[in-house]
Amino acid sequence: MAALSLPPEIANGLALAIVASSSAPMLLLDGHLKLLAASASFCDAFQIAPASVPGQQLASLGSGEWDLPQVASLLRATVSGDAAIEAYEIDYVRDDGPVRRLVLNAQKLDFADGTKLYVLLSISDVTEARLIEKVKEDLVREKAVLLQELQHRVANSLQIIASVLMQSARTVQSDETRGYLRDAHHRIMSVASVQRQLAVTRQGRVELRPYFTELCASIGASMIRDRTKVTLDVDIDNSSVAAEASVSLGLIVTELVINALKHAFPNGRDGKILVRYAVEGPAWALTVSDDGAGMSPDKKTAKAGLGTSIVEALTAQLGGDLNLSSSSNGTKVVITKKVATAAREPELRAV
Amino acid sequence: MASQSWVVLVVEDETLIRMGIAGELADEGFTVFEAANADAALVLLQAEASINLLLTDIDMPGSMDGLKLAAAVRNRWPPVKIIVASGQIRILEVDLPEGGRFFPKPYLGSAVAAAFRDMAALQLSPI
Numbered sequence: 358m359a360a361l362s363l364p365p366e367i368a369n370g371l372a373l374a375i376v377a378s379s380s381a382p383m384l385l386l387d388g389h390l391k392l393l394a395a396s397a398s399f400c401d402a403f404q405i406a407p408a409s410v411p412g413q414q415l416a417s418l419g420s421g422e423w424d425l426p427q428v429a430s431l432l433r434a435t436v437s438g439d440a441a442i443e444a445y446e447i448d449y450v451r452d453d454g455p456v457r458r459l460v461l462n463a464q465k466l467d468f469a470d471g472t473k474l475y476v477l478l479s480i481s482d483v484t485e486a487r488l489i490e491k492v493k494e495d496l497v498r499e500k501a502v503l504l505q506e507l508q509h510r511v512a513n514s515l516q517i518i519a520s521v522l523m524q525s526a527r528t529v530q531s532d533e534t535r536g537y538l539r540d541a542h543h544r545i546m547s548v549a550s551v552q553r554q555l556a557v558t559r560q561g562r563v564e565l566r567p568y569f570t571e572l573c574a575s576i577g578a579s580m581i582r583d584r585t586k587v588t589l590d591v592d593i594d595n596s597s598v599a600a601e602a603s604v605s606l607g608l609i610v611t612e613l614v615i616n617a618l619k620h621a622f623p624n625g626r627d628g629k630i631l632v633r634y635a636v637e638g639p640a641w642a643l644t645v646s647d648d649g650a651g652m653s654p655d656k657k658t659a660k661a662g663l664g665t666s667i668v669e670a671l672t673a674q675l676g677g678d679l680n681l682s683s684s685s686n687g688t689k690v691v692i693t694k695k696v697a698t699a700a701r702e703p704e705l706r707a708v
Numbered sequence: 709m710a711s712q713s714w715v716v717l718v719v720e721d722e723t724l725i726r727m728g729i730a731g732e733l734a735d736e737g738f739t740v741f742e743a744a745n746a747d748a749a750l751v752l753l754q755a756e757a758s759i760n761l762l763l764t765d766i767d768m769p770g771s772m773d774g775l776k777l778a779a780a781v782r783n784r785w786p787p788v789k790i791i792v793a794s795g796q797i798r799i800l801e802v803d804l805p806e807g808g809r810f811f812p813k814p815y816l817g818s819a820v821a822a823a824f825r826d827m828a829a830l831q832l833s834p835i
Contacts, residue, residue, distance in 0.1 A: 505796070509767070512795030513722065516814035520728025523817065527731055549814045556797045579818045 372466075372475070377407075381479055388474030390414060390432055402482060403449075415478075422451045428461065435463045435476055442478075449482075457484040508556045515549040539579075540615060540664065546575050547611040551603050563603035565634050566593040572607055573614060573632055580618045587622055589614065592633045596641065605671040606634075606643060612664040613645035613690050621649025621688060628687075639696055643677075646689040714828065715739040716761035719749040719777065720793075721768040729763065732817025738824070745770035746777035753785060760787060761824050766794035778805045789827040791820060 363371065373394045376385040382399035386392055395410040405419055415432070416424040425447060434440040442463035449457045460483050466475040519542055526538035554568045555561070569591050577589045598606065610632055622628045626649065633644040668690075672679045677694035716738045720726035723744070730740045741756060743749035745768050753759055762781055766774035778790050782805035790808040792799070799810055809823055 508797065509795035512797075512813040513725075516795070517722060517724050519814045520725045524724075524728045524731055527735060546814060546816065553797060553812060575816060575819070578822065579816050 376477070381481065383477060383479040384410075384415070386415070386432070386476045386478060388436055388476075390429070390436065390476070392418070393475070399480065402480075420452075422449060432463055432476060432478070435465055436474060438465065441465070446483075455484075457482055458487050459483070508552075511552055512549070515545060515552065519545045519549070536619075537663075543576055543579070543611050543615055544608060544667075547572055547607045548604060550575060551600070551607050554603070555600055558597075561600055562597045563600055564595075564597045565603070565606070566591070566595065568603060568607065569593050569610060569632055569634065572610060576611065576614050576618070580615065586625065586627045587618070587630070588628075589618075589630045590632070592631060592635075594635045596634060596636055602675060605675050609643065609668050609671050609692065610645065612668045616664055617645065617647040617649065617688065620652070621647040623650055626650065640693055641696065643692045644689065646687060648687040651685050651688055652683040714761055714824065715741070715756070715758045716763060716824065717741045717743060717749060717752055717756075717759045719743045719746065719762070719764040719768070719774065721745055721765065725765075729815075729817050729820065733763075733821055736817070736821040738821065744768075746772040746774070746780075749777055750780070753781065753788075759785075760789065761828075762788050762790045763820060763824075764790070764792055766792060766796065766799070775799075775803050778808060782806060782808070789824060791823060791827075793820075 372385065376383055376394040376396055379396040380398050381396070382402050383396045384392060384399060385394045392410050392413050392415060395405065395407060397407065399405065400407045400410070403419065403422075410418070416429060428442075428445070428447065431440065431442045431445060435442055442461050445461045445463075447459050447461060449459045460481045461478060462481075463476055463478045466477055522538050522542040522545065526535050526542060529535050529538060550572045551563060551568060553571070554563045558564065570593070573589050573591050577584070581587050581589065614630060614632065617630045621630070628647055628649045630645070630647045633642075633646075635642055669679065672692050675692075675694060677692045680691045680693070682689050714737075716733055718726055718730050718733065718740060720729065720742075721744050726742055726744065730742050734740050738761070739758070741752050741759060743752050746764075747770050749762075749764070762778065764774040764777055768774060772780070774792055774794070778792055781788050781790060790805050791811060792804060792808055793811040793813055793815055795813045797812055804810060807827070809827065811820060811823070
């Protein structure tokens with residue numbers, strides 16, 4: 358470092374004045390590790406009489422609490438230029454107070470003439486900072502544990518609900534009722550699936566591709582008898598959406614896929630179902646299509662079932678448009694939503 | 709392979725879940741034994757030499773949890789195929805017994821049955 362050339366007495370006086378007035382606790386020592394000055398902040402913090410400092414060794418400061426052989430040997434190494442003390446941590450122990458955590462830094466001061474050696478030792482008290490850090494870490498850990506516990510309970514509760522529904526479905530006599538109970542079971546699994554995706558991401562947003570992939574695998578596993586005949590595929594872009602919207606989208610997919618599996622392939626007919634989600638320009642589109650038999654005219658006019666009501670209600674909640682087309686080549690349901698704002702994702706409409 | 713030859717022990721402290729999965733596995737053609745905790749499970753395993761599949765929850769009251777039970781079963785009855793289930797999202801691979809699988813809750817009975825058949829088939833196929 359370049360420095361002005363000052364006469365030695367002035368330089369010494371200036372150095373002592375700088376140290377004494379420093380707001381950070383520090384000590385100035387000579388090449389024999391004799392104390393030359395202590396900052397007022399040091400004397401305050403460690404209850405040392407300022408007048409008692411000059412001429413003493415560090416070890417004899419106060420009532421022996423600075424008698425730290427390790428620090429002394431590090432200071433000697435600093436003087437001889439073999440090492441420097443960088444962020445060396447010690448426990449400061451006094452009989453009349455709690456233990457404090459100190460961080461020491463020592464630096465040899467280079468003077469132009471090199472005849473005199475000085476060492477500057479700065480001391481920062483990090484007791485409070487460490488305590489706050491620890492409290493913060495404990496809180497973060499505690500929060501993570503609580504979240505995990507909550508997630509765990511939710512998953513367990515959903516399993517109980519799913520188990521009860523499946524048991525009812527297995528034991529009920531009426532085929533129609535059994536169908537309804539199975540549908541309810543699928544809806545529960547659909548919500549569980551999004552719950553799991555949320556727990557994995559922990560960002561409050563759900564990536565649609567892994568979510569819909571898992572969802573469709575789950576529906577397929579329990580509803581498709583012969584996988585060589587009926588396939589269920591997903592084609593989902595990289596979109597991620599807010600948690601609330603993802604629940605709605607997942608339930609819509611669940612209903613549409615169940616509906617296709619139930620009605621599109623009568624009498625053991627082969628077929629494919631495709632679930633697609635893509636952001637296209639300023640809009641997104643969710644499409645569930647099949648190459649099945651299409652809807653019979655009486656189905657189109659028949660009173661809507663719960664599944665249809667759910668799809669319509671959730672589409673409305675998302676603020677989207679629903680378009681259904683059906684022919685002898687299959688059925689296609691498209692839900693689109695134009696997104697005018699920068700947020701190109703399904704948002705819940707305020708109720 | 710006839711699934712009748714497969715005898716599963718379901719270990720789950722939550723009665724409704726245990727009844728549900730036991731019923732579904734029975735419908736799938738498995739012979740099913742049930743235990744509400746690891747200690748009861750070990751007693752059953754000792755008494756019923758035919759048990760060759762284990763489905764266990766992780767968090768259960770008693771002297772050991774599902775992972776400890778799974779480790780003990782892997783050790784004492786090495787041929788038993790093991791599936792561990794939990795409300796936890798994922799568990800560490802090292803916590804699973806060798807060859808074991810993990811199912812996050814809620815799981816599908818049909819998926820558990822398929823996994824057991826799959827694990828059994830793996831064992832039968834030549835390496």
